[in-house]
Amino acid sequence: MSAVPGFIVQDDDEWLGYVGxxxxxxxxxxxxxxSLAPGMGVGGALLAAxxxxxxxxxxxxxxxxxxxxxxxxLRFYQRRGxxxxxxxxxxxxxxxxxxxxxxxxxxAHGIPLRDELELELPHAIWPDFVxxxxxxx
Numbered sequence: 001m002s003a004v005p006g007f008i009v010q011d012d013d014e015w016l017g018y019v020g021x022x023x024x025x026x027x028x029x030x031x032x033x034x035s036l037a038p039g040m041g042v043g044g045a046l047l048a049a050x051x052x053x054x055x056x057x058x059x060x061x062x063x064x065x066x067x068x069x070x071x072x073x074l075r076f077y078q079r080r081g082x083x084x085x086x087x088x089x090x091x092x093x094x095x096x097x098x099x100x101x102x103x104x105x106x107x108a109h110g111i112p113l114r115d116e117l118e119l120e121l122p123h124a125i126w127p128d129f130v131x132x133x134x135x136x137x
Contacts, residue, residue: 004031007049009042009135017042021050027061028054033073043076044133051121052130060123067092068115069107080133081125086118 006020017035021028030050035043054062063085066073093114096103107113121129 006032007046009045016040017046019046019050021053023057023059026059027063028059030062030064033064041133041135044080045135047080047121048130048133048135051126052134055126055130061120062123062126063118063120065116065118067107067113068117069109069111069113071109071111074117074119077119080121081129082119082121084117085120088116088118090114091116 004020004022006018008018009016016037018032019030019034020032021030023029028050030047033043033046035046051062064077064082065088066077091114092103096105104113
């Protein structure tokens with residue numbers, strides 16, 4: 001995670017979650033999001049911090065990619081307003097064949113691991129998102 005900017009939520013010395021992002025032109029890609037304390041609002045708060053940065057530097061797009069088997073993440077993102085903008089069919093299959101042969105054939109919940117799904121948080125809901133999901137101070 002040290003290779004990209006991001007945020008950490010912690011309680012004393014215990015990490016509760018982290019997010020890493022990259023800015024490219026007018027867009028921010030969330031490259032990694034991990035909540036180590038599900039149900040506490042950590043993931044939403046980390047995304048809200050990314051959205052706040054995107055607003056502050058006047059970006060126009062906040063997006064991410066996950067895999068077709070990651071149903072927990074897909075539920076999480078969609079409940080927070082993310083929308084599907086692209087399906088990269090067989091992207092994981094190609095990565096397995098050319099870059100990372102160690103990628104398994106089957107992912108979470110026994111789902112064949114094949115595709116990348118691109119999601120985006122619509123710009124119009126950014127202000128409400130930050131207000132709704134920011135970590136309590």
